[in-house]
Amino acid sequence: MGKATRSRLRKLSVKLQKQVQQIKDIGSAISGAIKNLRKARTLDKENFGFTKTIEMNEHLVRSALSCCDDVKYRQFRAGKAKALLVYLSGLTDTSKIETTVIECLTGRVEINESFVNINQITNLLITAANVTVVKKPAEGITNILKGNPLLIIDGIAEAVSIDAAKYEKRQITKAENEDVARGPHDSFNETIGDNIALVRRRTKDPDLKVEIFEIGARTQTSVALLYIDDIVKPGLTDEIRNQLLAIRIDKVILSANVEEFLSNQVWNPFPQTLTTERPDKVVAGLYEGRISIIVDTSPTALIVPVSLQDFMQSVDDYTQRPAVASLTRLTRYFAAFIAVFLPAIYVSIVSYHPGMLPSGLAFSIAELRGKTPFPALLEAFLMEGLLEIFQEAIVRLPQKLAAAAGIVGALVIGTTVVETALVNALLVVVIALTGLSSFSMPSYTFGMALRFFRVAALIAAAVFGLYGIGISFIVMVVFLCSLHTYGESYMGNLFDITLIKDWKDGVLRFPAEFLTSRPKRLGPKDKTRIGGED
């Protein structure tokens, strides 16, 4: 090929590229114009509006759900009129729509029959258990994407959404993170309907209200608000409902997405909602005057308002004898203290106050520490860092490797680190005890928050010894008392003398015959737990 030819070809290809670009620009301009025309014809924020012409409606639905090959279009005749069923395969029960929609409209309608309005179809023909007349196209599209097929009839500018969603879901299983020795073992799954049913099974109270919203501009996730209408504090439901409806986010795929918006102090490490997998815990919370929020596709429910003592209670406390349960709770509070302050106490005593130890122990610690090159604070940070990394690794590892990781952790952290004189053996015991204490918390998120304060206490102890521990404890108490969730103080109600009746189910657990009143701090309308008369 000659030079001139090559140059001509090059010029032609550039010209061709420019023309292709121009065509693309024209195409997008036309699409934009079409969108604008549609907006002029429609209601606010709608992509398009239903017309009386089925071909136009089909074209518009196909445009809105373009490149969605899992959306199926079933055309048929309902009497004289053309009909179209649009559904999502994989999320729709096709056998149900065959029997309740297609068979009814094709088999029971005379060939010359026509329809004037949609009610003729919904009231007389379709046998599905639940149908909704849809006037807004966006609602129809959302219902299709939820698994509810959309029926469009030629000559009618409305559509019908049929409740026929069916999809694969996880069976009701044991709670993975909140299993109890004695008590029910069923837990929530990812389906909101099943979760609400688990709560309903435990109470036949007509005052249990369930309000369902869609949250998430794109995901349109169903979120249920559960409360007992004649118990919950006046105004609390409205406040939480308004907060939920004010959430502006494009996706909600976890309950944690909603949880963050319910918190009034976003940088606070302590959880301000109680998350649970257990329906019995939700019901118990509802009957204390709390509100529960269940998010579709999430196996954990949220309970508000809560305080520190709610994170220190477990379902086991109510299945054991009161004396045993009280002792267990006291142990948990002690464990929470250890989880935060034990490494700090160790550092302060070995650095500033070795005289507080018996002489035998003091000498053996001095001997152990004499072999290690690092100061006590650095040793503690090293071990803390190893523990945190190890904890993260265990959570991420596949189950088959977790056992091996346990052995590695025990060998690496427990034995080798001591033998190589990086840290002393007593510190390993201290850190192990600290880790166990934080794992003994009934709430995983609460246990994580305690780890956050451990570092601050460690630094305070390293600088000021026991004085630093005292001050850091006080500052932590002040911080926790300053937190509020929906009017309830996070820690301040623990020993409030005006709430002395609530102490019966706080740090200690009194027998059930003494627990005749609901927690006063929640401000319930119905203050007594004794059932009402008919």
Next chain:
Amino acid sequence: MSSWQFGLVVTSGLLTARLLSTTSYIVSFSEQFLWLSSALAGVLFYLAAYLMLRLGQQFPEETIGEYVPRLFGKMFGSGVFLVFITVLFINIINCTVALTKLTLVFLLDQTPQAVLIIVLLLAVAYCVMQDFGTILRVIQILVLALPLLYIFYSLIWLNFETLNILPLWPDHFIGILQGVMYHISYYAGYESLLVLLPMAKRGEVSFARTVGWGFLIVTLIYVFGGLVLVGSISAKTIASVPQPVVYGMKSIELPGTFIERLENYMIMFFIPVTYISMVLSYFSLTEGCRKYLHYNDHRTFIPVFLPLIFFVSIFIDTPERYDVFRYFGMYVILFFSFVIIPILLFLVWWKKGRRKNAKQNK
């Protein structure tokens, strides 16, 4: 807050680390009758608190900084308010110095006292920055350190000898009465009720009763504590050592246990107990100023007084300066409690009487 909470709050600020360093001064006058001196002082200072309650109840919605200038003129009112805030100021400084000195001597040795003071003041300021509801809840939690403190303190009983407290009948009442005056360090802190009273709800139980119960409990603690201390280490020893309570604790041994240095545990529990008193006094100081100057938020005044408290605290680090400050503080507080308050109460009653007569004559 309820009337019982009010009583708890006012009296929880009484017991602080100040008492550890003042006991030797008191015993130099009252000798082995420290317990009797404490009991009489309890009655006397409850009387002062009672007079303040009566004064405050004449103006249920106002603090002292609001009604005194209104009733008696700006100059006189400002003067009284100035004395009042000086009293609170002195309480805070006394607590700061006592606690940090105690910590410095028995817990730490190389850390400068100024650093300890800064840390303590910042922690106090953090609490005072919160709303009063939060402060109330913090106090109700930290006050639990008091029984734990007393458990450790009561171990001094192990060295008790009856001979040390004899004779039981006093032969020099003047000395006991002189010792009563020095008990201001034991009982100071009740003055904050002049600011806290408008925040309390009047219920079925009167404030006088709830505060009275609080004073009774604190007085009993001091009486038995004094009895135990004198019985363990004798009045002569107490008068000759700077920290007699800690000295008494040091001599305790618990055979068969691993617990050593019991005084360190006791000092640890003094931290929250003293902290409560400092928070109450500082909050009353800032809230009183807010009401006096008609500000919206008491937090405005927190950074105003903090540097002053710090610099005065480090200034009085020598024994001579500390003694001067201690005597100055004692006389100002006694003057405020037993001169100014009775005069104010009398003037208020007199004015009310005149108004009543004027109405009747009309």
